[in-house]
Amino acid sequence: MTLALIITALVTVLAAATVMSLRNLVHCALAMAVAFSGVAALYLQLNAEFVGFAEILVYVGAIAILIVFAILLTRSGETPEKSVLTSGWLAGVAVSAMVFTLLGWAVLTSSALPKEIAIAPAAPVKNIGDALMSKFVLPLEIVGLVLTAAMIGAVIIALKEDKKDNSGGQP
């Protein structure tokens, strides 16, 4: 556990906590971008370059912008008056702590967990590409197909509904 790891972890956790506690939704979205960047930094510290860069490219560059757009297009910028915490927050914390303990216990005692920490395999970008294009080509294609279908669906939703209205004598 190096100093850099502690710093990035702290920043990430703090940003994540901020996302949950702030009232202004746009602030929350920006804090989420910080949390994403922190996660990317953690990946980079684990020498997972590709995942780290992809995290920044996809999450900070695209998802955060998407969330921000969604907030701006769906509601006014007014912050809600009521408190973030509801009255039952204590019960919520207790339940989540219990779930966390259970999950942690299950993971730690699992027989699938290797007893000694394996040496992290070097994963240069080239190997990732080779794996995606040979061993995992079917999942990749399926993901591509699903995304294409989603995009076509989005286009159809966004299309103008009444075609007659469009051709109605406008220049």
Next chain:
Amino acid sequence: MLGEQIIKGMAVTARNFFGSYFSKNRLTTVQYPEERLPQKGNTRQFPFLVYDGDDAEKGLRCVACQICEKECPPKCIYIVKSKDKKPDYKGQPQIYPLTFDIDISVCMSCQICVEVCPFESIKMNTEFELSTADRFGDLLLTKEKLAKPNSYYQKIHPADAAESDAVIAAEKAKAEAKAKAAAEAKVKADAEAKAKAAAAAAAAPIAPPPANPPTTT
């Protein structure tokens, strides 16, 4: 094909770019403090006062009639009349302005003062480089700064100056003619009076000699 017209447009701008280095005629701008464009004939900025001759104090045409002060829409003219009189170009004794201030930060260059002046004494200047570091002191033009010789007026607005010179000359001629006629009439009257007196003297030699006739001024 897509992009053809873009290439054409780029060729035009490239021609402009290189052309501007080779032909001076292309350049539309003038390097101002060094080069200047000639001003248009009817250029006007702010008013000034015309004086005849060499002495600004003596030859000032203004007679402090205050018409311009009253007509000025933004009220930027301030005049104080003199108590004494001095002779104008016609030789008549006239009041003159003790103070004549124009605040050019207020003036709107409407030229109404010039239109209403009956004495051809306030005219529009073409001077435009009036920037100063003191906006209160230096933008309030006093009589001394406003007074410009007639030769300056002839230089900046030759046509207008000739017109106003003609008006002044006509006024002067008229005044002179009037004076001459008055003098002649006086001479005639004097002669008549003399003749009468002589006749009277001849008739009554003991009558007293007539008093000196009042001199025409």
Next chain:
Amino acid sequence: MFDQLDQIFVNALHWLVGFVPEVLRPLVTPLICISFILMVFPAFFSIITIFERKGIGRIQNRYGPNRVGIPFTKIRLAGFGQFLPDGLKMLTKEDIVPRAADKLVHFLAPVVMLIPVLLSYSVLPFGKNMTLADYDAGLLFFFAVGGAVEIAVFMAGWSSRNKYSLLGAMRAIAQMVSYEIPLILSAVSVVMIVGSLKLTDIIAHQNHYTFGIAHWHVFTPWGFIGFVLFFIASLAESNRTPFDLPEAESEIIAGYFTEYSGFKFALFFLGEYLGMFAIIGLGITLFLGGWTAPFSFLAWIPSWIWFFGKLTAIIFVFIWIRATLPRLRMDQLMNFAWKFMLPLALINILVAGIWHYMAADWQRWLVCGALIAGAYVLLGRGLMQNQKLGKRIYRYAE
């Protein structure tokens, strides 16, 4: 002798680091490199602003700035001293924050804008052995940090609480997101051919000569059209005319930095230009051979001179385009990105694949060239087809 000159900065770095004790070296070396970037590129930016103003002036048959030279002397240097008073003016101007603005986000936006831009310089090869961080996935890194600029733009536009700022930010983000796709796809063709995301590998792939002419990617059919696509997309990414809708002065004042003044405005300005230089630098690396010479007999010229020479040349083309083309409309912008650039970039990837698998002879040139030319003509025709050109009829503004 020329090798010495070529490696002068590398040797200077080693010489400087030599003064530092062994323990501190890993810390000091990046610091020197960072300060090099922080010095060179803003200085380059300030010179380029003068070139831009003078160049556009000449194109519009004016002189451009030609007064300011060395301070306190009569030497005018044809106006090339202009950047100094401009910069001083920016630094000393009052910093105005709107009362309704979100103060913290408003303050952070220019900083967030500049950080990814400066980060993207770390992977660019400025010359032989002159790459600061030669990542395996350098290209991916560049695009990743480039994507983070959008969030800064959004922060600036949203926090100003100004409708023009917000409109500008929305336009900027829509434009950046749309043009990032053809930008990345045109770079993908290079990655396919080279087989690496490492920028030094991409340059090494171009750094050999036949008949004295370099194997730059731009000299191949797929590389040429890829370069054209990359060039157009980088114009849009750096918000330059004709894609300057985000800061269209005549419509929305200055777009997302309308409410910025003084030093923060200068930061935005700097960030925008530095982003432009970075993306041009990447384009040079991908298609124009990076720091390599076009002809083998010119290879003796130091590599960093080639890089900065190419950079300057492309910037001049940018300036030339800025002075020539009018601004696009929003729908034209989107149509161009999605109906022309994206299909052409996809076809280009296909062509790059064909190029890779066909034998290296004249047939390869013929097939790939014909495919590219046909796609270009047909797509261009398709783009122009539905445009009702002619006199515009206004519905409300009569």
